[in-house]
Amino acid sequence: MSGKASVAERRIGILPLARATFDVAFAEQKLAAMLAALDAAGLQVTGTRHLLFDADATRIAIEGLRGQEITDLLVLQVTFTDAAMVVEAANAFDVPLALWSVPEPRLGGRLRLNAFCGLNLAAHALGLAGREFGYLHAAPDAAGTEAALVELLSGRRVSRDVEPRSATSDDPRGVAAAEAIRGARIARVGHYPDGFPTCAYDAGRIGELAGVRVDELDLGELFARAGSVDAAQLADVRGAAENVLTGLDAVDQQQLERSLRLKPAIEALRREGNYDAFAIRCWPETFTEYGGAVCGPVSMMGEARVPCACEADVYGALSALLLQKVADAPAFLTDLVDIDPRDDTGVVWHCGQAPVSMADPEAPPQATIHTNRRLPLLFEFPLKPGRVTFFRISQARGRTVAVIGGGEMLKRPMAFTGTSGVVRFDTPARDLLDRIMGAALEHHLALAYGDHRDALGAAAKCFGIPVLDL
Structure with a gap:
């Protein structure tokens, strides 16, 4: 991705994806923290700043980004979702694509977000489609997350295919x-x-x-x-x-x-x-x-x-x-x-x-x-x-x-x-x-x-x- 403008000059379109069967109030807190981290990193962010719970809302948000001349698309995987809207968004824009999911505390209670699983599902779908993507799984308020976001949107956290090896065991x-x-x-x-x-x-x-x-x-x-x-x-x-x-x-x-x-x-x-x-x-x-x-x-x-x-x-x-x-x-x-x-x-x-x-x-x-x-x-x-x-x-x-x-x-x-x-x-x-x-x-x-x-x-x-x- 050489030749790109500096990250601060880029216009990043965001899509905050979620599903209403998870902990919506907690997801809204996480989204607010994610947006704050993006702003603190000095990134130009445009697009919907509320959770998108279904296909219709996401499609409206995608249409809203079409006229924004975005240079990058960042999917905020706030809770688990299926991969359909990530693939649809990827097909809508010929710009670098990145995914960011957030962890949640291991407190013994319900799985309130399950965001990593949504990231995993999206990555698989994009891999099948042959679409390059960047990824980050990090808490928005963790030390180093702002720098990691800059790396992500600079193309330095892109998925790299893993070469399988020949099976040799005769067990x-x-x-x-x-x-x-x-x-x-x-x-x-x-x-x-x-x-x-x-x-x-x-x-x-x-x-x-x-x-x-x-x-x-x-x-x-x-x-x-x-x-x-x-x-x-x-x-x-x-x-x-x-x-x-x-x-x-x-x-x-x-x-x-x-x-x-x-x-x-x-x-x-x-x-x-x-x-x-x-x-x-x-x-x-x-x-x-x-x-x-x-x-x-x-x-x-x-x-x-x-x-x-x-x-x-x-x-x-x-x-x-x-x-x-x-x-x-x-x-x-x-x-x-x-x-x-x-x-x-x-x-x-x-x-x-x-x-x-x-x-x-x-x-x-x-x-x-x-x-x-x-x-x-x-x-x-x-x-x-x-x-x-x-x-x-x-x-x-x-x-x-x-x-x-x-x-x-x-x-x-x-x-x-x-x-x-x-x-x-x-x-x-x-x-x-x-x-x-x-x-x-x-x-x-x-x-x-x-x-x-x-x-x-x-x-x-x-x-x-x-x-x-x-």
């Missing part, structure tokens, strides 16, 4: 696992959400990879099956939940029953279709149309070694299935929701669906409700300390690679409600951020306890795909 566990999932059957129940290219799949490519067959089922079929669950089945699943959870009586019992019915419904689909794994559209319809969360049943299915990926993520389901085979233990499909270079840690989280065997033995699992949608059943506990492995068969930047990483789950207080854990990755946190953004990876990674990197490398070799090391 027999990986070879056996690769053979075990050849011909696997996955049920995709419902379509992945709009703006989630991270969860898209190509039937031909996934079939060529490992002979995997994907059947596309309607979400309404799952709901209908749940409605036909009889009293004996419901009693069995309630009893199973009571064996591992406290607090079931504290949630709404009618909503709890609806949630619990989803587990025998998934099991019935599994038996009839001989499915090895599921990719289920979990929101918003399970909440808005059905009236109960699928998260708790997904946790129970995962413990029974039937991976169920949320957001209809087919490659996520396949990744969890392979990792489960290698580890001979349950796998958990998780989001990476924070990276803190100062602490050299990250936080992995999902709303409440980790297999219960992953719970810290000193923190008994509890029944809870979804923090945004306010319905049960979710499992809540911090992940136990120990060695962990991360894995995903990725389609980032339009190529198939095996993403493999490792780390140590630390003995820390629960970072956020649901199921979460604080990880010290093998790669320093700052470098990990650069690798995730550079490779433009998906926002879901499968996690299992133990060190299985060599075995996963051998499985990748069997499939003829390279390895991208986290």
